[in-house]
Amino acid sequence: MDGRAKNPLEDWLMGLGRIALLTREAFTSLFTFKLAWKDFMYQLYFIGVKSQAVVLITGAFTGMVLTTQTYFQFHKVKMDTASLAVTGVSMCDELGAVLAGLMVAGRVGAAIAAEIGTMRVTEQIDALRTLATHPVDYLVVPRLLAMLVAMPILTVECIALGIGAGYFVGVYLLNIDPIFLWYNMVKYTKDVDMVIGTSKAVVFGGIVAIVGCYKGMNCGEGAEGVGRATTEAVVYSSITILISNFFLTLLLSWLLGIL
Amino acid sequence: MIEVRNLKKTLGANLVLDGVTFQIATGESVAIIGRSGCGKSVLLKHIIGLMQPDSGAVLIDGEDISRMTERQLLRVRRKFGMVFQGAALFDSLTVEDNVAFALRREKKLTEAEIDKKVAAALDVVELPGTEKKKPAELSGGMRKRVGLARAIIYEPQIILYDEPTTGLDPVVSDSIDQLMMRVRDQLHVTTVVVTHDMRTARRVGQRIMMLHEKRIYASGTPEEIFSSPDPVVHRFVNGIADPVDTSFLT
Numbered sequence: 001m002d003g004r005a006k007n008p009l010e011d012w013l014m015g016l017g018r019i020a021l022l023t024r025e026a027f028t029s030l031f032t033f034k035l036a037w038k039d040f041m042y043q044l045y046f047i048g049v050k051s052q053a054v055v056l057i058t059g060a061f062t063g064m065v066l067t068t069q070t071y072f073q074f075h076k077v078k079m080d081t082a083s084l085a086v087t088g089v090s091m092c093d094e095l096g097a098v099l100a101g102l103m104v105a106g107r108v109g110a111a112i113a114a115e116i117g118t119m120r121v122t123e124q125i126d127a128l129r130t131l132a133t134h135p136v137d138y139l140v141v142p143r144l145l146a147m148l149v150a151m152p153i154l155t156v157e158c159i160a161l162g163i164g165a166g167y168f169v170g171v172y173l174l175n176i177d178p179i180f181l182w183y184n185m186v187k188y189t190k191d192v193d194m195v196i197g198t199s200k201a202v203v204f205g206g207i208v209a210i211v212g213c214y215k216g217m218n219c220g221e222g223a224e225g226v227g228r229a230t231t232e233a234v235v236y237s238s239i240t241i242l243i244s245n246f247f248l249t250l251l252l253s254w255l256l257g258i259l
Numbered sequence: 260m261i262e263v264r265n266l267k268k269t270l271g272a273n274l275v276l277d278g279v280t281f282q283i284a285t286g287e288s289v290a291i292i293g294r295s296g297c298g299k300s301v302l303l304k305h306i307i308g309l310m311q312p313d314s315g316a317v318l319i320d321g322e323d324i325s326r327m328t329e330r331q332l333l334r335v336r337r338k339f340g341m342v343f344q345g346a347a348l349f350d351s352l353t354v355e356d357n358v359a360f361a362l363r364r365e366k367k368l369t370e371a372e373i374d375k376k377v378a379a380a381l382d383v384v385e386l387p388g389t390e391k392k393k394p395a396e397l398s399g400g401m402r403k404r405v406g407l408a409r410a411i412i413y414e415p416q417i418i419l420y421d422e423p424t425t426g427l428d429p430v431v432s433d434s435i436d437q438l439m440m441r442v443r444d445q446l447h448v449t450t451v452v453v454t455h456d457m458r459t460a461r462r463v464g465q466r467i468m469m470l471h472e473k474r475i476y477a478s479g480t481p482e483e484i485f486s487s488p489d490p491v492v493h494r495f496v497n498g499i500a501d502p503v504d505t506s507f508l509t
Contacts, residue, residue, distance in 0.1 A: 119349075126309050127347035131361045131409070132336045134329060138364075 019214050026140045026210065039142040047108050047143075048150035054107055055100045055154045056161050062095055063087055063162025064169045071174050081180035087166040088189035092197045096159035097151075098245055101204030104151065105237040109212040112143055113233035116216025117226040125217065135217065144209040151205030152198040159197060163189075196252045203248060204241050211237040260285050261306060261417065261449065266315035268301060275301050277473035279315070285416075288443050288450040290464030292457070292484075294495065297470050299453040300344070300421050306451065307339050307419055308332040319417075340410030340448075344422040346402035348394040348409070354381070355390035358408045365413075380408040384438060400431035404438065411442055417449040418442065424456045432456065439463045457496055461485065469495065 071083040116139055119125050125135050163185065170176040212233045219229030261283040268276040275298040283289050293299050304310040305317055308324045317325045324335050348357050358377045362368055368376070381387050384404035394402055403423060410418055420439060424432035436459050443450045443463065452463050460467050460481070467484040469477040469492055477484060477492045485496050493499075 122350075123343050123345060123347040124349055126304070127341070127343060127349070129309060129329075129332075130307055130336055130339060130341040131364070132333045133361075133364055134333060 018218070019210060022136070022140070022214050022217075023206075023210050025136045026144050026213075029134070029137050029141050030145060033137055033141075035145065036138065036142060039138070040145055043142045043146035044150060046111075047104070047146050048153060051104055051107055051150070051154060052157070054103045055158050058099050058103050059091070059096065059158030059160075059162040060165040062099055063091060063164070063166035066090060066095070066162070067166030067170050068174065071170065071176065080174070080176045082184050082188075083174075083176060084163065084166050084170055084181045084185040085188035088163050088185040089193055091159045091162040092189055092193035094197075094245065094249070096155045096162065097197045097200035097204055098241060100151065100155045100158045100201060101208065101241045102238055104147075104154065104205070105208045105241065106234055108147070109208045109233045109237045110230045112209065112212030113216040113219070114226060114230045116213060117219035117229040120217060120219055121221060121226060139217070140209070140213045143213060144206065147205035147209035148202055151201040151208075155197055155201035156194075159194075192256050192258065195256065196249070199252055200245065200248050203244065207240050207244065208237045211240065260318075260320060261451070262316075262318040262321075263302075263306070264316045264318070266302070266305060266317065267313045268298070268305065268310065269313055270301070274473060276305075276312075279470070279473070279475055281468060281475050281478065283449060283451060285449055286447055288452075288463060288465045290452045290454060290460035290467045290481075291470055292455060292460050292467060292495070293470035295455060298473065299455075299470055302470065303341075303419050303421055303451065303453045307336060307341055337413070338416045339419060340413070340415035340417070341419045342403065342406045342410050342421065342423055344425060346394070346399075346406040348402055348405055350394045352393075353390065354386075354392050354394070354397070354405050357394070357405060358412055360409065361413045376412055377408075380412040381405075383411065383442070384408045385434075398431075400427050400435065403427070403435060407435075407438060407442070411446065414446065415448065417451070420450070420452040420454070422454055422456075423452065424454065424459050432459070435459075436462050457485075457498070471495075 067083050067087045070086040071080060074080055074083050116125070119139075125139075128135050128138055167178075167181065167185075170181050171178045215229040215233040215236070219225045263279055263281050266276050266279040267274070279302060291299050291302065301310060305312055305325070308317070308327065312325050315325065316323050319335055319338065322335065324332060327335065349360065352360070355377050358380055359373050362373045362376060377390065378387070381389060384407050386401060386404050386408070389397070389401070389405070394405070397405065423439065424435050427435065439450065439452065439459075440463055442448065450463065452459065454460050464481060467479065467481055468475050469484065471477075471491055477487060477489060479487070484492060487493055487496070
C-alpha cells in the first residue's frame, strides 16, 4: 500500500499524524543538527522584511477603525478618553497576533507551499534526499525558525502601529483629549497583554510554517496539485490560527494568573 | 553490491512490482529496460531508498535499506549518485551551487577546493563556463549534464540513471551515452541505467535486464538480449507493437 487512507476520516487523522511527525522531526532537527545560516537569513528576510508592508497596513487601519467604532459607542456615555485603551488591549491580546498571523499565512504560507510543492513535483525533493540531505533539515527548519523569530516582531510592529494610528485618529479626527486618551491606554494595557500577544505570535508562526511545509511536501501531482496545496495551506493555517487563538487565550490567561 | 530480493510494491490499487529479484556486482554496469509504466523508475527508487517496498529487501553492500529510517538512509545514500529523468536541478540555485551542493553540505572542503572540483566536474560533462547560469537558462541536454556533474562530484560508488536520454535529440542522446560510458570506465562505478532507449541500453549496459509483467523477465549480455528468440524480448528490443484492431474504422 502507498499509505493512502480508505475514507475521509481516516485520511484526516493520518494527515494530523503526519503533521505531528513533521513537527517533531523539525524541532528535533532544530536542536540537533547544524542550522544553515545562509538559508535561515534568506528566509528571515523573505518572511520578516518582505511582510512588513502588508502587516503594518493591516495593523494601522485596524487600530484606526477600532478606535473610531469604540469612540462612537463610548461617546454616548461620556467615556471618549477610554477609546484608545480598548484599542490597546484588543490589539495586544488578540488582534495584533491574529491579524499578523492571517496576513503572513496568506503571503508566506502560500509561498512556502507553492515553492516546496513545485520542488516535490519536479523531483527536487527526491534529488535532495539522494544528495544525503534530509528535506526537513534543508527546507523546513530554516523556514520554521525564521517564522518563529519574525512573527513576534511583526506582531509587535502591528500592535504599535495600530495603537499609534488609533491615537492619531482619536486626537486629530475625533478631537479626544490627547493626554487622557494616552493615559488611559497606558493604564489599562498591561505588560501581560504584550506577553499574551507575542506568545500567540510565536505559536501562529509555527502553525503557518509547519502547515505550509507539510502541504508542499505532500502535494498532489502537477500544477493542479501545487495549486491545491497552496490554497489548502492558506485555508488550513488561517482556520487553525483562529481556532487555536481561543484556546491560547484561555491557556495563557490561566498561566499568567488572569483567570 | 546491490541485491534485490523478492521485492513487491503496490501503488494505489496497482501491483507494480511482484517478486523482483536480482543482483548487481560491484563495478558492473546494468541497463534495466521495459515498456513505459512497467515500474522501472519505481524499482530504481527502491534501490536508493526513495521508496520502501511492501515486502522483500534491498541490500546495499549487505545492508538491508528497505526498513531504514530517512536519517539512517542518509549515510547509505552517500554511496549513490542519481541522475533524474528531468534532471531535478534546484531551480533557485545556479549551476555552480547545484553541482557543489553535496560538498557544501558536508563542509569538509574549503570554498577554493569546492570551486576547483566544480570546474573539474563541469569539464567532464563538457559544460565549462556555465557556473553562474540558472537551470532555466539551460537546454534539456545541458540540464542532464549538470545533473550528472552533480551526481559524480563527490565520487559515489554507485550511479543510477533514470531515463537519461528521454526527450533528447539523437545527437545529444549520443553525447549523454558517451558521458555515461566515460564515467563508468574512468570512475569504475557500479552503474544502473533505466531506459527504453535500446541504443543506450546496448552501449552502456554490460548486462541488460528486462522488466516485464512486474518481474525481471529476461537477463543477459546485450548480445544475448538482442538476439533472444523469446517473442516478448524480441518484440520489445526491435520495437514491434502488438497488432492493433482497426476494424472499427471501416
